[in-house]
Amino acid sequence: MKIVVVGAGYAGTYAANIVARRTEAEITVVNPRGHFVERVRLHQRVAGTSQASHPLTSMLRAGITTRIGTVEKIGDGLVTLDDGASLTFDLALLAVGSTARPLPGAIAVATWEGAEQARDALATLGPKAVVTVVGGGPTGIETAAEVAASRPDLRVRLVGPAIAGGFAEGARRRVRAGLDRLKVEVVEDGVAAVADGQVVLRSGTALASDLTLWGIVSGVPDLAARSGLTVDEEGRLVVDEFLRSVDDPRIFAAGDCAAVPGARMSCQASEPQGATAALNLTRTIQGRDLTPHVVRFVAVCVSLGRADAVAQFTHFDDSPRKAYLAGRAGAVLKEQVTRGTVFGAKAGVPFR
Structure with a gap:
């Protein structure tokens, strides 16, 4: 059984490690660069207070093959790379994340x-x-x-x-x-x-x-649309309740590039989606019934430098509660959450 994971961010890395822990599948992760990017630390990368990256070799479990490159098209059991090479798959996960579209000059x-x-x-x-x-x-x-x-x-x-x-x-x-x-x-x-x-x-x-x-x-890479798969108005791959493409049940999606109702672009949404997709990939291999994805949020955390932060607690539907945590305690919570996303992606232990 060949599985190709396109993208090694929070969702893709997490999912690849979960599948590797639970199956004997041949897993290949395709990523444009040889390191895992902590996107929630990129503001620190800008300011010089964090490296915000880890070598993929330190994040992926032994036995997972890494292929550095950009995917041009996915479909019909084939992933085509920008260098003309191709990879066949029995199942695939699209986890290319999101992007930004700045005005010229920014x-x-x-x-x-x-x-x-x-x-x-x-x-x-x-x-x-x-x-x-x-x-x-x-x-x-x-x-x-x-x-x-x-x-x-x-x-x-x-x-x-x-x-x-x-x-x-x-x-x-x-x-x-x-x-x-x-x-x-x-x-x-x-x-x-x-x-x-x-x-x-x-x-x-x-x-x-x-x-x-x-x-x-804002927006996502246009890989899904370029591949002829059904996308929403933002270019995200339209998926069913099990996070499968509505066009091709061999292709799953997780993270910012997946059109999951009720989700927002965040690692808080991406890693649970990665877990659901991984478990359903595993269940597909084992011939078991799939499990639907459930969206639940608990908080939104913003750092204000290294010694201050505000954690806005939310209802499961992401609407804000009155309660929040701030100051140094908020900064400690934000740092723990940020470290936890990397630990979770590397460990590959699902939420359920």
């Missing part, structure tokens, strides 16, 4: 390549230079805070139509207080353009910016 920080570019650009800035981070969600907040904490000589600005908009009022105020402490200027407005050293807001105001970082995750 650098995306939610991809490895973008984070590297942003890191290099940040290192060239002198004192009092202005860094503008676009995006009021977790990625934007954490990037602005991390840069401000690590480079207090810079002027850091965070721009977004609603900063921490998914948080309850109390937690949202606490996020703003943490940003204020770090002297991050907050501008609640959308961005219309980035050009000529300026960020132009939708209101028409133009703000000077020496470096503009794009902290918004």
Whole structure:
């Protein structure tokens, strides 16, 4: 039995290790690079406070084959790579994650390549230079805070139509207080353009910016659409309750690239999906009934530098509760959660 896993992020790595623990299948993981990227630490990579990566050889179980490359097409039991080579499969898992689509003139920080570019650009800035981070969600907040904490000589600005908009009022105020402490200027407005050293807001105001970082995750790689598989309006592979493609039951999907109702792009959703997909891959091999995926969220955590964070607790449907944890205790919780995602992906022990 041949299994090909496309993508070695949180979902793909976790799933590959689970299947390897439970079956004798021949597993090949295809990934564009030879390391596992901690996407939830890329803001630290930008600021120089974390490497945010681990060699794939240290993350995947013995016996799993790693193939470095980019997949051009998947379907009909075949994975075609960009170098013209191909891999046959009996079952496959699509776990290529998500991407970012910055406006021209801005650098995306939610991809490895973008984070590297942003890191290099940040290192060239002198004192009092202005860094503008676009995006009021977790990625934007954490990037602005991390840069401000690590480079207090810079002027850091965070721009977004609603900063921490998914948080309850109390937690949202606490996020703003943490940003204020770090002297991050907050501008609640959308961005219309980035050009000529300026960020132009939708209101028409133009703000000077020496470096503009794009902290918004949006869209997914177009592999599924390019392969002729059914995708949703965002390009995510449409799957059934068992996380199988509605076109080809041999192809499963997990993580940001899977159109799972009720899920949002996050490692908190990706790893449970990876576990479900892996268990269903295993059950398919064993000829057993598959188990449906259940979406459950518990919190949204944002770091505000290394010594502060806010953990907004949520209902299972991801709606915010009133309760939150902040300060050093919040930072400890966020760090434990972040480390836990790597441990879980490496251990390959399913949630159930």
